[in-house]
Amino acid sequence: AQSVTQLGSHVSVSEGALVLLRCNYSSSVPPYLFWYVQYPNQGLQLLLKYTTGATLVKGINGFEAEFKKSETSFHLTKPSAHMSDAAEYFCAVSPPWNAGGTSYGKLTFGQGTILTVHP
Amino acid sequence: SQTIHQWPATLVQPVGSPLSLECTVEGTSNPNLYWYRQAAGRGLQLLFYSVGIGQISSEVPQNLSASRPQDRQFILSSKKLLLSDSGFYLCAWSVGINTEAFFGQGTRLTVV
Numbered sequence: 001a002q003s004v005t006q007l008g009s010h011v012s013v014s015e016g017a018l019v020l021l022r023c024n025y026s027s028s029v030p031p032y033l034f035w036y037v038q039y040p041n042q043g044l045q046l047l048l049k050y051t052t053g054a055t056l057v058k059g060i061n062g063f064e065a066e067f068k069k070s071e072t073s074f075h076l077t078k079p080s081a082h083m084s085d086a087a088e089y090f091c092a093v094s095p096p097w098n099a100g101g102t103s104y105g106k107l108t109f110g111q112g113t114i115l116t117v118h119p
Numbered sequence: 120s121q122t123i124h125q126w127p128a129t130l131v132q133p134v135g136s137p138l139s140l141e142c143t144v145e146g147t148s149n150p151n152l153y154w155y156r157q158a159a160g161r162g163l164q165l166l167f168y169s170v171g172i173g174q175i176s177s178e179v180p181q182n183l184s185a186s187r188p189q190d191r192q193f194i195l196s197s198k199k200l201l202l203s204d205s206g207f208y209l210c211a212w213s214v215g216i217n218t219e220a221f222f223g224q225g226t227r228l229t230v231v
Contacts, residue, residue: 016148034219042123043209043222090162106153106178107220111162 002027002093006110014118019063019078021113023091026028026072030092033074034107035065047089050074051096061085086117121146125210125223132230138183138197140226145191152193152210154218155186157207169193205230228230 025031032051034049044110048059055067061084066075074091092107125142132138136228144150154166165178167185175185182201194212207227211220 032218036222041207041225041227043224044211046219046221049219106165106168107163108165109163 001110002031004093004108004110005021006091007111008113009028009111010114012116012118013081015083016080019081019115020083021076021089021115023074023076025074025093026074027093029096030069033067034052034092035059035076036090036092038090044090081117083117083119086115088112088114123210123212123221124224125226127226128224129227132200134230135199138200140195140208141167141224142193142211143191147214149190150214152187153211154193154195155209155211157209158213163209200230202230207218
């Protein structure tokens with residue numbers, strides 16, 4: 001079984017400051033990892049994903065995340081926060097294609113982190 | 120390009136009334152389809168997923184059901200709504216296994 005823990009339900013930063021949103025996962029095999037962003041009353045938009053290969057992945061809007069297998073982490077960062085980054089962010093995992101079973105791309109989500117950006 | 124449509128955007132229903140939420144996907148064939156529910160402060164919970172017409176799997180026991188009458192159509196239903204069914208319902212699709220899911224804009228359901 002997989003699980004995702006996002007440390008901090010609320011994170012507040014000043015505009016221009018570093019954004020760090022934490023995500024740790026539990027999985028019997030290294031999973032595929034995703035970060036999504038959700039603006040109020042809207043669906044989820046994919047920011048970035050890690051499947052295989054380079055462990056540092058870059059996404060949209062200047063975000064990036066690094067897969068660290070030894071730490072079972074996939075933290076999301078952005079060097080300089082913008083007011084438009086204020087939203088809720090979700091980390092998600094799914095089993096890799098060769099994990100067997102009936103995974104069928106099902107995602108397990110963390111509880112979400114609300115990012116507030118102050119001027 | 121692929122698009123996903125979900126409607127209605129908001130819905131207020133009395134307890135005991137039926138429910139039907141519809142989701143359609145355009146621009147892809149044989150997608151995997153999903154219904155998620157998002158309750159306040161609780162993240163997203165997978166309710167149903169489907170890998171083909173008429174093939175529905177339920178992730179959690181509940182008052183809801185799902186159907187897939189056509190390849191790119193996914194319907195979430197209830198015969199009698201409960202207060203606890205209130206939430207934000209999201210439809211999503213993916214192709215192949217273990218790729219990212221793409222989400223609709225969601226339906227805000229309030230049961231009163």
